[in-house]
Amino acid sequence: MEFTRPRGTKDFLFDEMRRRKEAESLLRNVFENYGYQEIQTPLFEELKLFTTKSGEEIVDQLYNFKDKSDRELALRPEITAPVARLYLNELEKTASKPIKLYYYGSCFRYERPQKGRFRQFWQFGCELIGAKSPEGEAEVIAMCNASIKKLGITTADININHLGIIRGLFAHFGIDVATQRELMIVIDKGDKDLLKESLIGENPIIDNAELNEILLELIDLVGDKSILPQIEALVKGYEEAEEAFAEFKELIETLDSSKVSNYTLNLGVARGLDYYTGIVFEVYVPELGAQKQICGGGTYGLVKVFGGQEVTSTGFAFGFDRLMNAMEELTEQKELESNINVFIAPISDDVRFKAFEIAQTLRENDIATDIDLTRRKFKKLMNYANNKKVKNVAIIGAKDLEDGKITIKNMESGEQSLVNLDEIVSYLKGE
């Protein structure tokens, strides 16, 4: 009988697992440092939760199934919708705002797997619910930036846009929602030639030369905050777009006071989704090629889509696996030390019980201890301890025990000393 794991899923073991846990713990520290609290939501939800958010089309990309009661369910493809659902169920009427939540968990998408894309993948993200201000957005971006820095990902570039600007223009020119969506999809592709074709080609999506001109110039604007005056000039006279621009500018100013500097204003970031209402941002690590995006987020009014009271939220999610790829690419991968502080090697059978007694004492004192479970010969045990790169070996021999001592050998230096039984803990801790 042959067992294989499903395509696009992955096994993780030992060193890779430890690196992931380390990164996970660094991220938790950062998020909690910003006042976020961890939550967990189920791995599967009603299918409708996701189709309501993103439309029927996404069923193609979901792992969905019927359970034994004939309910249509789906493995979650992302965690923003489940969090919005949780908010409606548990928090809307009880918690004082703003509510700061973060999560870490696996998501599932039925897509063709490739480098940096798996069918089961992990997201580490947050939602800031009910803080309608540029400061909230700036804080979220600052936290995103702090996370990246903490992980040693030095080349990340945060690309920020404010969708209110373009939506304001759409509103001014009375563009219907379907047309807006069509154009946003083109913008999101990031293909400038295709965009040009769609705006000023033979069959423009929007039949309005003035708007098309503005959009063409606007979406091409990418750069640091020195492009703000150019944006301002383009939206001048279009009231709603001007308001959004003012917010955008405030956000940038707040970012500056939060000492975030590695961002790019990029009016071409669209994130293709209808429910984003304010800023959107994506973080790129160029070294990762086609899968360079490690993070995406923005400000949205999703809760209303699910039938709650309108509330503004800002959130983002890291593609955790891609963070790991970026770290591998950009940081020195130092060899990991053994988890085990001391390996207990009984020389002969008659001291085995004593050896276990010592092991138990060490473990009770929080010293990570391994002990021989194979009854191998002493020499093999030394070999084993060496291969495992254990820091110390406690040699338990009858001769030493007669004097109430054991030998502790430091495997790195090769030095060893006789230690009294009642001093083992302090000896190992004191090193």
Next chain:
RNA sequence: GCCGGGGUAGGGUAGGCGGUCAUCCUACGGGACUGUGGAUCCUGUGACUCGGGUUCGAAUCUCGGCCCCGGCCCCA
């Protein structure tokens, strides 16, 4: 959904126009060596991804499945 390259002991590999016990390294077990490791030697266990086809004979040729690695499409 589409296109390329792959799959040989636990890990890493050689062989590949069919033909003696399938190569080597490493890991693992035993021993040389009955209280001291990264060494040496001897020895043992252990593999041709699965299924069909061609053939006297298939790891090798052929078709299909599964999985892996890339690249598209897509990416809420």
